[in-house]
Amino acid sequence: MASHYKNTFLQQFLDADVASIQPNQNTIIQLRKLLDNSGALLLKNMSLNKDTFHFLSQAISLNTKVNASIFERRIPQAKDAPLFHIPDFPLHTDGIIIQQSTDAIVFYAQHVAHNTSGAGDLILSNHAKAFALMPISMRNVLVQHGLEYLVLDRRPFPFLPEGWFSIPSLRKINEQLYLYLALPFSPEQSEFWQVRIKGMLSATSETFLRELREYLMQDEFFIRHSWQTGDLILVDNRQVFHGFHTTTSDTQIHLYRQNIALL
Template sequence: MPVPTTAEPTDSPLTASGLGRRLEAITFPDTAATAAAVRGAALETGLALVRDLRLTEREFQKLVHGLGPTVDNHYRTGRSDLFRLEGRNDPGAVINGRGTLPLHTDGLLLRQQVDLIILYAADVQGPDGTGGTLVCDQLAAWRDLPEHLREILETREFQYRGRDSSHFPDGVQNAWVSVPVHRDFGRVRSLNISLPFPAEADAGWEVRVKGLDESATQSFFAELGAWLHTPEYCYTHTWRTGDLLVIDNQRTLHGRTSLADARTRVLYRGQVVVPVA
Protein backbone atom coordinates (compact mmCIF):
# COMPACT_ATOMS: atom_id res chain seq x y z
CA MET A 1 0.00 0.00 0.00
CA PRO A 2 1.50 3.42 -0.94
CA VAL A 3 1.84 5.60 2.16
CA PRO A 4 3.68 8.78 3.15
CA THR A 5 6.98 8.28 4.94
CA THR A 6 6.97 11.51 6.92
CA ALA A 7 4.64 13.99 8.55
CA GLU A 8 6.77 16.87 7.26
CA PRO A 9 4.91 19.06 4.74
CA THR A 10 6.02 18.66 1.15
CA ASP A 11 4.79 21.99 -0.22
CA SER A 12 3.05 25.23 0.74
CA PRO A 13 -0.17 25.47 2.79
CA LEU A 14 -3.47 24.97 0.99
CA THR A 15 -4.77 28.42 1.99
CA ALA A 16 -3.13 31.78 2.60
CA SER A 17 -4.10 31.49 6.27
CA GLY A 18 -1.82 28.44 6.63
CA LEU A 19 -4.40 25.66 6.53
CA GLY A 20 -3.33 22.18 5.46
CA ARG A 21 -0.40 20.33 3.98
CA ARG A 22 0.01 17.76 1.23
CA LEU A 23 2.09 14.65 1.94
CA GLU A 24 3.79 12.60 -0.75
CA ALA A 25 2.68 8.98 -1.06
CA ILE A 26 5.37 6.36 -1.74
CA THR A 27 5.66 2.67 -0.94
CA PHE A 28 6.03 2.02 2.79
CA PRO A 29 5.53 -1.16 4.78
CA ASP A 30 2.69 -0.53 7.27
CA THR A 31 -0.51 1.35 7.99
CA ALA A 32 0.81 2.60 11.33
CA ALA A 33 3.26 4.88 9.51
CA THR A 34 0.45 6.26 7.37
CA ALA A 35 -1.66 6.98 10.45
CA ALA A 36 1.22 8.69 12.26
CA ALA A 37 2.04 10.88 9.25
CA VAL A 38 -1.45 12.13 8.45
CA ARG A 39 -2.41 12.46 12.12
CA GLY A 40 0.59 14.68 12.82
CA ALA A 41 0.03 16.87 9.78
CA ALA A 42 -3.72 17.24 10.40
CA LEU A 43 -3.29 18.17 14.06
CA GLU A 44 -0.51 20.63 13.23
CA THR A 45 -2.08 22.35 10.22
CA GLY A 46 -5.79 21.44 10.31
CA LEU A 47 -5.80 19.30 7.17
CA ALA A 48 -3.65 16.55 5.63
CA LEU A 49 -3.94 15.59 1.96
CA VAL A 50 -2.46 12.50 0.33
CA ARG A 51 -3.10 11.54 -3.30
CA ASP A 52 -2.79 8.27 -5.17
CA LEU A 53 -3.43 5.81 -2.34
CA ARG A 54 -5.19 2.54 -3.03
CA LEU A 55 -7.16 1.35 -0.01
CA THR A 56 -9.71 -1.43 0.34
CA GLU A 57 -12.56 -0.98 2.82
CA ARG A 58 -10.68 -3.13 5.32
CA GLU A 59 -7.45 -1.15 4.87
CA PHE A 60 -9.38 2.08 5.34
CA GLN A 61 -10.92 0.80 8.58
CA LYS A 62 -7.48 -0.23 9.82
CA LEU A 63 -6.17 3.26 9.06
CA VAL A 64 -9.09 4.86 10.93
CA HIS A 65 -8.46 2.73 14.03
CA GLY A 66 -4.78 3.62 13.82
CA LEU A 67 -5.65 7.32 14.12
CA GLY A 68 -7.48 7.01 17.44
CA PRO A 69 -10.55 5.64 19.24
CA THR A 70 -13.61 5.76 16.99
CA VAL A 71 -16.57 7.97 17.85
CA ASP A 72 -19.59 6.32 19.48
CA ASN A 73 -21.96 6.48 16.50
CA HIS A 74 -25.67 7.11 17.17
CA TYR A 75 -26.70 7.97 13.62
CA ARG A 76 -29.01 5.80 11.52
CA THR A 77 -26.43 5.28 8.79
CA GLY A 78 -22.87 4.01 8.67
CA ARG A 79 -20.27 3.36 11.33
CA SER A 80 -17.52 5.53 12.73
CA ASP A 81 -14.85 3.45 11.01
CA LEU A 82 -16.70 3.18 7.69
CA PHE A 83 -19.56 5.29 6.38
CA ARG A 84 -19.98 5.08 2.61
CA LEU A 85 -20.89 8.51 1.23
CA GLU A 86 -22.28 7.54 -2.16
CA GLY A 87 -24.18 10.60 -3.38
CA ARG A 88 -27.54 8.86 -3.42
CA ASN A 89 -30.67 10.00 -5.21
CA ASP A 90 -32.95 8.59 -2.52
CA PRO A 91 -35.81 10.97 -1.63
CA GLY A 92 -35.11 12.64 1.70
CA ALA A 93 -31.46 11.55 1.90
CA VAL A 94 -29.49 14.77 2.32
CA ILE A 95 -26.36 13.87 4.27
CA ASN A 96 -25.68 10.99 1.89
CA GLY A 97 -27.29 12.76 -1.05
CA ARG A 98 -26.07 14.82 -3.99
CA GLY A 99 -26.89 18.33 -2.86
CA THR A 100 -24.93 21.02 -1.08
CA LEU A 101 -23.86 20.63 2.55
CA PRO A 102 -23.09 23.98 4.20
CA LEU A 103 -19.97 24.49 6.31
CA HIS A 104 -20.53 22.71 9.60
CA THR A 105 -19.05 20.91 12.59
CA ASP A 106 -19.33 17.10 12.72
CA GLY A 107 -21.06 15.82 15.85
CA LEU A 108 -22.81 19.13 16.49
CA LEU A 109 -26.45 18.02 16.75
CA LEU A 110 -25.64 15.06 19.03
CA ARG A 111 -23.05 17.08 21.00
CA GLN A 112 -20.41 14.46 20.27
CA GLN A 113 -16.68 15.04 20.29
CA VAL A 114 -15.24 14.35 16.85
CA ASP A 115 -11.56 15.27 16.52
CA LEU A 116 -10.45 13.86 13.17
CA ILE A 117 -12.57 13.22 10.07
CA ILE A 118 -11.04 10.80 7.58
CA LEU A 119 -12.26 10.89 3.97
CA TYR A 120 -11.00 8.57 1.23
CA ALA A 121 -12.10 8.61 -2.42
CA ALA A 122 -12.83 5.00 -3.36
CA ASP A 123 -14.39 5.82 -6.74
CA VAL A 124 -14.67 9.16 -8.53
CA GLN A 125 -15.81 9.40 -12.15
CA GLY A 126 -17.21 12.00 -14.50
CA PRO A 127 -16.50 15.68 -15.16
CA ASP A 128 -14.55 17.63 -12.53
CA GLY A 129 -15.93 20.69 -10.80
CA THR A 130 -18.75 19.34 -8.64
CA GLY A 131 -18.98 17.30 -5.46
CA GLY A 132 -15.98 19.03 -3.92
CA THR A 133 -15.20 19.16 -0.20
CA LEU A 134 -14.75 22.59 1.37
CA VAL A 135 -12.55 22.98 4.46
CA CYS A 136 -12.47 26.34 6.28
CA ASP A 137 -9.67 27.45 8.58
CA GLN A 138 -12.19 28.58 11.16
CA LEU A 139 -9.60 29.61 13.77
CA ALA A 140 -8.01 32.14 11.39
CA ALA A 141 -11.41 33.29 10.09
CA TRP A 142 -12.71 33.73 13.66
CA ARG A 143 -9.57 35.60 14.69
CA ASP A 144 -10.06 38.13 11.87
CA LEU A 145 -13.87 38.31 12.09
CA PRO A 146 -15.58 41.73 11.95
CA GLU A 147 -16.73 42.79 15.41
CA HIS A 148 -20.46 42.92 14.62
CA LEU A 149 -20.36 39.25 13.57
CA ARG A 150 -18.16 38.29 16.51
CA GLU A 151 -20.61 39.92 18.93
CA ILE A 152 -23.41 37.60 17.81
CA LEU A 153 -21.18 34.53 18.06
CA GLU A 154 -20.11 35.54 21.57
CA THR A 155 -23.51 36.52 23.00
CA ARG A 156 -26.28 34.67 21.17
CA GLU A 157 -27.64 31.12 21.41
CA PHE A 158 -27.84 28.94 18.30
CA GLN A 159 -30.58 26.33 17.90
CA TYR A 160 -30.77 23.42 15.45
CA ARG A 161 -33.35 20.95 14.19
CA GLY A 162 -32.51 17.79 12.24
CA ARG A 163 -34.42 17.24 8.99
CA ASP A 164 -32.76 14.21 7.37
CA SER A 165 -34.75 11.30 8.86
CA SER A 166 -32.59 8.80 6.97
CA HIS A 167 -29.56 9.88 9.03
CA PHE A 168 -30.48 11.60 12.30
CA PRO A 169 -31.99 9.77 15.29
CA ASP A 170 -35.41 10.77 16.61
CA GLY A 171 -34.01 12.91 19.42
CA VAL A 172 -32.82 15.72 17.12
CA GLN A 173 -35.72 15.70 14.66
CA ASN A 174 -38.79 17.92 14.76
CA ALA A 175 -37.67 19.80 17.86
CA TRP A 176 -35.25 22.69 18.26
CA VAL A 177 -32.10 21.83 20.21
CA SER A 178 -29.80 24.46 21.73
CA VAL A 179 -26.11 23.80 21.05
CA PRO A 180 -23.21 25.81 22.53
CA VAL A 181 -21.60 28.11 19.95
CA HIS A 182 -18.11 27.32 21.28
CA ARG A 183 -16.34 24.12 22.36
CA ASP A 184 -13.12 23.19 24.06
CA PHE A 185 -12.14 19.54 24.47
CA GLY A 186 -8.70 20.38 25.84
CA ARG A 187 -6.78 21.12 22.64
CA VAL A 188 -8.27 24.34 21.31
CA ARG A 189 -11.31 26.58 21.83
CA SER A 190 -13.20 26.88 18.57
CA LEU A 191 -16.55 27.58 16.98
CA ASN A 192 -19.16 24.81 17.15
CA ILE A 193 -21.58 25.92 14.44
CA SER A 194 -23.23 25.18 11.12
CA LEU A 195 -24.33 27.53 8.39
CA PRO A 196 -27.88 27.09 7.07
CA PHE A 197 -28.70 25.33 3.80
CA PRO A 198 -29.42 27.49 0.76
CA ALA A 199 -33.10 28.42 0.53
CA GLU A 200 -33.64 26.35 -2.62
CA ALA A 201 -31.89 23.21 -1.32
CA ASP A 202 -33.23 20.17 0.50
CA ALA A 203 -32.15 20.87 4.08
CA GLY A 204 -30.53 18.20 6.24
CA TRP A 205 -30.91 20.47 9.26
CA GLU A 206 -32.15 23.93 10.19
CA VAL A 207 -30.39 26.58 12.27
CA ARG A 208 -31.59 29.78 13.89
CA VAL A 209 -30.22 32.42 16.24
CA LYS A 210 -32.33 32.86 19.35
CA GLY A 211 -33.52 36.43 19.74
CA LEU A 212 -33.00 37.47 16.10
CA ASP A 213 -35.93 37.81 13.72
CA GLU A 214 -35.89 36.00 10.38
CA SER A 215 -34.57 38.95 8.40
CA ALA A 216 -31.72 39.66 10.84
CA THR A 217 -30.87 35.95 11.01
CA GLN A 218 -30.66 35.64 7.22
CA SER A 219 -28.50 38.75 7.00
CA PHE A 220 -26.15 37.48 9.71
CA PHE A 221 -25.66 34.05 8.14
CA ALA A 222 -25.22 35.51 4.64
CA GLU A 223 -22.44 37.78 5.87
CA LEU A 224 -20.84 35.11 8.05
CA GLY A 225 -20.99 32.58 5.21
CA ALA A 226 -19.34 34.99 2.79
CA TRP A 227 -16.55 35.60 5.30
CA LEU A 228 -15.93 31.90 5.98
CA HIS A 229 -15.83 31.11 2.25
CA THR A 230 -13.15 33.73 1.57
CA PRO A 231 -10.32 31.96 -0.35
CA GLU A 232 -7.83 33.14 2.27
CA TYR A 233 -9.51 30.78 4.76
CA CYS A 234 -11.32 28.17 2.65
CA TYR A 235 -9.86 25.31 0.59
CA THR A 236 -12.00 23.45 -1.96
CA HIS A 237 -10.83 19.93 -2.75
CA THR A 238 -11.71 18.43 -6.12
CA TRP A 239 -11.72 14.67 -5.62
CA ARG A 240 -10.10 11.99 -7.69
CA THR A 241 -9.89 8.29 -6.92
CA GLY A 242 -7.20 7.53 -4.33
CA ASP A 243 -7.33 10.87 -2.49
CA LEU A 244 -7.19 10.90 1.31
CA LEU A 245 -8.17 13.92 3.44
CA VAL A 246 -7.74 13.93 7.21
CA ILE A 247 -9.49 16.97 8.72
CA ASP A 248 -9.10 18.35 12.25
CA ASN A 249 -12.75 18.92 13.19
CA GLN A 250 -11.76 21.18 16.09
CA ARG A 251 -9.80 23.63 13.91
CA THR A 252 -11.99 23.67 10.81
CA LEU A 253 -15.50 23.68 9.38
CA HIS A 254 -16.23 21.60 6.30
CA GLY A 255 -18.95 21.21 3.70
CA ARG A 256 -19.76 19.90 0.22
CA THR A 257 -20.65 21.35 -3.15
CA SER A 258 -23.48 19.63 -5.03
CA LEU A 259 -22.80 16.73 -7.41
CA ALA A 260 -23.78 17.03 -11.06
CA ASP A 261 -25.82 14.18 -12.52
CA ALA A 262 -22.83 12.96 -14.56
CA ARG A 263 -20.53 12.85 -11.52
CA THR A 264 -20.01 9.67 -9.45
CA ARG A 265 -18.33 10.07 -6.07
CA VAL A 266 -17.98 7.34 -3.44
CA LEU A 267 -16.12 8.36 -0.30
CA TYR A 268 -15.32 6.35 2.81
CA ARG A 269 -15.64 8.39 5.98
CA GLY A 270 -14.28 7.71 9.45
CA GLN A 271 -14.42 9.71 12.70
CA VAL A 272 -12.05 9.40 15.69
CA VAL A 273 -11.29 11.10 18.99
CA VAL A 274 -7.79 12.28 19.87
CA PRO A 275 -7.16 11.80 23.61
CA VAL A 276 -5.55 14.80 25.29
CA ALA A 277 -2.50 13.93 27.36
Protein backbone atom coordinates in the same frame (compact mmCIF):
# COMPACT_ATOMS: atom_id res chain seq x y z
CA MET B 1 -3.76 18.92 -7.68
CA ALA B 2 -7.26 19.70 -8.98
CA SER B 3 -8.30 21.86 -6.07
CA HIS B 4 -9.59 25.40 -5.89
CA TYR B 5 -7.70 27.28 -3.20
CA LYS B 6 -4.98 29.86 -2.80
CA ASN B 7 -3.94 29.18 0.78
CA THR B 8 -2.05 26.19 2.11
CA PHE B 9 -3.77 24.95 5.27
CA LEU B 10 -4.62 21.72 3.40
CA GLN B 11 -1.07 20.39 3.49
CA GLN B 12 0.04 17.52 1.29
CA PHE B 13 1.74 14.70 3.17
CA LEU B 14 4.39 13.08 0.98
CA ASP B 15 5.73 10.20 3.09
CA ALA B 16 4.98 7.10 1.02
CA ASP B 17 5.27 4.86 4.09
CA VAL B 18 1.78 5.87 5.23
CA ALA B 19 0.32 4.02 2.23
CA SER B 20 1.71 0.69 3.40
CA ILE B 21 -0.34 -1.89 5.26
CA GLN B 22 1.67 -1.31 8.45
CA PRO B 23 2.77 2.35 8.58
CA ASN B 24 5.40 2.84 11.25
CA GLN B 25 4.66 4.79 14.40
CA ASN B 26 7.07 7.62 13.57
CA THR B 27 5.21 8.28 10.33
CA ILE B 28 1.87 8.33 12.12
CA ILE B 29 3.19 10.70 14.80
CA GLN B 30 4.54 13.03 12.12
CA LEU B 31 1.20 12.93 10.31
CA ARG B 32 -0.69 13.67 13.53
CA LYS B 33 1.53 16.69 14.25
CA LEU B 34 0.97 18.07 10.76
CA LEU B 35 -2.79 17.58 11.13
CA ASP B 36 -2.79 19.35 14.48
CA ASN B 37 -0.85 22.28 13.03
CA SER B 38 -2.73 22.67 9.76
CA GLY B 39 -6.24 21.33 10.44
CA ALA B 40 -6.37 19.24 7.26
CA LEU B 41 -4.04 16.95 5.32
CA LEU B 42 -4.12 15.58 1.78
CA LEU B 43 -2.48 12.29 0.79
CA LYS B 44 -2.45 11.67 -2.97
CA ASN B 45 -2.37 8.48 -5.02
CA MET B 46 -3.33 6.14 -2.18
CA SER B 47 -4.39 2.60 -3.09
CA LEU B 48 -6.71 1.28 -0.41
CA ASN B 49 -9.64 -1.07 -0.13
CA LYS B 50 -12.23 -0.95 2.62
CA ASP B 51 -10.14 -3.06 5.01
CA THR B 52 -6.86 -1.19 4.53
CA PHE B 53 -8.69 2.13 4.77
CA HIS B 54 -10.12 1.03 8.12
CA PHE B 55 -6.69 -0.15 9.31
CA LEU B 56 -5.04 3.13 8.35
CA SER B 57 -7.79 5.16 10.05
CA GLN B 58 -7.28 3.19 13.26
CA ALA B 59 -3.51 3.69 13.04
CA ILE B 60 -3.96 7.45 12.73
CA SER B 61 -6.30 7.35 15.72
CA LEU B 62 -3.72 5.31 17.68
CA ASN B 63 -6.70 3.26 18.81
CA THR B 64 -6.73 -0.22 17.30
CA LYS B 65 -9.34 -1.51 19.77
CA VAL B 66 -12.24 0.58 18.51
CA ASN B 67 -14.14 -0.88 15.58
CA ALA B 68 -15.69 2.34 14.33
CA SER B 69 -18.08 2.07 11.40
CA ILE B 70 -17.13 3.14 7.89
CA PHE B 71 -19.59 5.22 5.92
CA GLU B 72 -19.50 4.29 2.25
CA ARG B 73 -21.07 6.44 -0.45
CA ARG B 74 -21.32 5.50 -4.11
CA ILE B 75 -22.66 8.02 -6.59
CA PRO B 76 -24.58 6.60 -8.38
CA GLN B 77 -25.18 3.86 -5.81
CA ALA B 78 -25.38 0.97 -8.27
CA LYS B 79 -25.64 0.44 -11.99
CA ASP B 80 -29.42 0.08 -12.01
CA ALA B 81 -30.19 2.10 -8.88
CA PRO B 82 -31.62 5.62 -9.00
CA LEU B 83 -29.10 8.42 -8.55
CA PHE B 84 -28.40 9.28 -4.93
CA HIS B 85 -28.36 13.07 -4.98
CA ILE B 86 -26.24 15.06 -2.54
CA PRO B 87 -27.43 18.63 -2.05
CA ASP B 88 -25.06 21.47 -1.33
CA PHE B 89 -24.13 20.57 2.24
CA PRO B 90 -23.18 23.67 4.24
CA LEU B 91 -20.08 24.13 6.35
CA HIS B 92 -20.55 22.55 9.78
CA THR B 93 -18.94 20.82 12.73
CA ASP B 94 -19.55 17.13 12.17
CA GLY B 95 -22.00 15.65 14.68
CA ILE B 96 -23.07 18.98 16.19
CA ILE B 97 -26.81 18.57 15.60
CA ILE B 98 -26.94 15.21 17.39
CA GLN B 99 -24.28 16.31 19.93
CA GLN B 100 -21.93 13.46 19.01
CA SER B 101 -19.01 15.42 17.65
CA THR B 102 -15.87 13.56 16.61
CA ASP B 103 -12.22 14.61 16.77
CA ALA B 104 -11.38 13.98 13.13
CA ILE B 105 -12.75 12.61 9.87
CA VAL B 106 -10.92 10.51 7.29
CA PHE B 107 -12.18 10.69 3.69
CA TYR B 108 -10.93 8.43 0.88
CA ALA B 109 -11.92 8.59 -2.79
CA GLN B 110 -11.52 5.05 -4.11
CA HIS B 111 -12.87 5.92 -7.54
CA VAL B 112 -13.77 9.20 -9.24
CA ALA B 113 -14.95 9.70 -12.83
CA HIS B 114 -16.85 12.33 -14.85
CA ASN B 115 -16.32 14.95 -12.18
CA THR B 116 -15.32 17.86 -14.40
CA SER B 117 -18.09 20.12 -13.11
CA GLY B 118 -16.81 20.12 -9.54
CA ALA B 119 -19.84 18.16 -8.36
CA GLY B 120 -19.29 16.49 -5.01
CA ASP B 121 -16.33 18.75 -4.16
CA LEU B 122 -15.29 18.81 -0.50
CA ILE B 123 -15.30 22.29 1.04
CA LEU B 124 -13.27 23.15 4.13
CA SER B 125 -12.99 26.24 6.31
CA ASN B 126 -10.32 26.67 8.96
CA HIS B 127 -12.57 28.18 11.62
CA ALA B 128 -9.80 28.23 14.23
CA LYS B 129 -7.95 30.80 12.15
CA ALA B 130 -11.18 32.53 11.14
CA PHE B 131 -12.28 32.96 14.76
CA ALA B 132 -8.92 34.39 15.77
CA LEU B 133 -9.28 37.09 13.10
CA MET B 134 -13.04 37.54 13.32
CA PRO B 135 -14.40 41.10 13.66
CA ILE B 136 -15.49 41.87 17.21
CA SER B 137 -19.05 42.69 16.11
CA MET B 138 -19.47 39.27 14.49
CA ARG B 139 -17.88 37.49 17.42
CA ASN B 140 -20.18 39.29 19.87
CA VAL B 141 -23.30 38.04 18.09
CA LEU B 142 -22.10 34.43 18.36
CA VAL B 143 -21.15 34.85 22.02
CA GLN B 144 -24.14 36.89 23.21
CA HIS B 145 -26.93 35.35 21.10
CA GLY B 146 -25.80 31.95 19.86
CA LEU B 147 -27.50 29.75 17.27
CA GLU B 148 -30.72 27.76 17.32
CA TYR B 149 -31.50 24.73 15.15
CA LEU B 150 -34.62 23.04 13.84
CA VAL B 151 -34.31 19.46 12.57
CA LEU B 152 -36.86 18.90 9.82
CA ASP B 153 -36.77 15.10 9.77
CA ARG B 154 -36.27 13.61 13.23
CA ARG B 155 -36.92 9.99 12.23
CA PRO B 156 -33.22 8.98 12.30
CA PHE B 157 -32.77 10.86 15.60
CA PRO B 158 -36.05 10.77 17.56
CA PHE B 159 -34.26 11.91 20.73
CA LEU B 160 -33.82 15.41 19.29
CA PRO B 161 -36.27 18.16 20.33
CA GLU B 162 -39.31 18.67 18.12
CA GLY B 163 -38.96 22.44 17.92
CA TRP B 164 -36.11 24.91 17.89
CA PHE B 165 -33.25 24.18 20.28
CA SER B 166 -30.03 26.05 21.05
CA ILE B 167 -26.45 24.79 20.99
CA PRO B 168 -23.58 26.99 22.21
CA SER B 169 -21.69 28.27 19.16
CA LEU B 170 -18.33 28.12 20.96
CA ARG B 171 -16.59 25.33 22.82
CA LYS B 172 -13.35 25.15 24.79
CA ILE B 173 -10.70 22.56 23.95
CA ASN B 174 -7.45 22.60 25.92
CA GLU B 175 -8.28 26.07 27.25
CA GLN B 176 -8.80 27.48 23.74
CA LEU B 177 -12.12 28.62 22.28
CA TYR B 178 -13.28 27.21 18.93
CA LEU B 179 -16.36 27.78 16.80
CA TYR B 180 -18.94 25.01 17.10
CA LEU B 181 -21.84 25.41 14.68
CA ALA B 182 -23.58 24.47 11.46
CA LEU B 183 -24.52 26.93 8.75
CA PRO B 184 -27.98 26.75 7.16
CA PHE B 185 -28.87 25.07 3.88
CA SER B 186 -30.03 27.26 1.03
CA PRO B 187 -33.82 27.87 1.18
CA GLU B 188 -34.52 25.58 -1.80
CA GLN B 189 -32.48 22.74 -0.23
CA SER B 190 -33.43 23.09 3.41
CA GLU B 191 -34.29 19.43 3.93
CA PHE B 192 -32.16 18.56 6.95
CA TRP B 193 -31.97 21.48 9.38
CA GLN B 194 -32.66 25.17 9.67
CA VAL B 195 -30.59 27.71 11.59
CA ARG B 196 -31.33 31.09 13.14
CA ILE B 197 -29.71 33.53 15.56
CA LYS B 198 -31.41 33.34 18.93
CA GLY B 199 -33.47 36.41 19.74
CA MET B 200 -33.02 38.10 16.34
CA LEU B 201 -35.64 39.07 13.80
CA SER B 202 -35.76 36.65 10.88
CA ALA B 203 -34.40 39.09 8.31
CA THR B 204 -31.56 40.22 10.61
CA SER B 205 -30.67 36.61 11.40
CA GLU B 206 -30.57 35.65 7.71
CA THR B 207 -28.34 38.62 6.93
CA PHE B 208 -25.91 37.74 9.72
CA LEU B 209 -25.72 34.06 8.73
CA ARG B 210 -25.06 35.05 5.12
CA GLU B 211 -22.28 37.39 6.23
CA LEU B 212 -20.84 34.68 8.48
CA ARG B 213 -20.81 32.22 5.56
CA GLU B 214 -19.10 34.76 3.32
CA TYR B 215 -16.52 35.44 6.00
CA LEU B 216 -15.74 31.74 6.53
CA MET B 217 -15.37 31.28 2.76
CA GLN B 218 -12.70 33.95 2.34
CA ASP B 219 -9.58 32.67 0.58
CA GLU B 220 -7.59 33.00 3.78
CA PHE B 221 -9.66 30.30 5.50
CA PHE B 222 -11.40 28.36 2.72
CA ILE B 223 -10.57 25.43 0.44
CA ARG B 224 -12.60 23.69 -2.25
CA HIS B 225 -11.13 20.32 -3.19
CA SER B 226 -12.09 18.39 -6.33
CA TRP B 227 -11.77 14.67 -5.72
CA GLN B 228 -9.36 12.52 -7.70
CA THR B 229 -9.03 8.76 -7.41
CA GLY B 230 -6.68 7.91 -4.54
CA ASP B 231 -7.20 11.13 -2.57
CA LEU B 232 -7.22 10.67 1.20
CA ILE B 233 -8.06 13.73 3.27
CA LEU B 234 -7.85 14.04 7.05
CA VAL B 235 -9.94 16.79 8.64
CA ASP B 236 -9.53 17.91 12.24
CA ASN B 237 -13.18 18.41 13.15
CA ARG B 238 -12.20 20.48 16.17
CA GLN B 239 -10.72 23.31 14.09
CA VAL B 240 -12.03 22.89 10.53
CA PHE B 241 -15.62 22.93 9.18
CA HIS B 242 -16.47 20.76 6.18
CA GLY B 243 -19.29 20.48 3.65
CA PHE B 244 -19.98 19.25 0.11
CA HIS B 245 -21.04 20.67 -3.23
CA THR B 246 -24.04 19.10 -4.90
CA THR B 247 -23.64 16.17 -7.28
CA THR B 248 -24.88 16.04 -10.87
CA SER B 249 -26.29 13.25 -12.99
CA ASP B 250 -22.90 12.32 -14.49
CA THR B 251 -20.94 12.33 -11.22
CA GLN B 252 -19.25 9.06 -10.22
CA ILE B 253 -17.63 9.05 -6.80
CA HIS B 254 -16.95 6.05 -4.55
CA LEU B 255 -16.10 7.61 -1.20
CA TYR B 256 -15.24 6.13 2.18
CA ARG B 257 -15.30 8.14 5.39
CA GLN B 258 -14.62 7.26 9.00
CA ASN B 259 -14.80 9.30 12.18
CA ILE B 260 -11.88 8.83 14.54
CA ALA B 261 -10.81 9.91 18.01
CA LEU B 262 -7.36 11.46 18.25
CA LEU B 263 -6.11 9.80 21.39
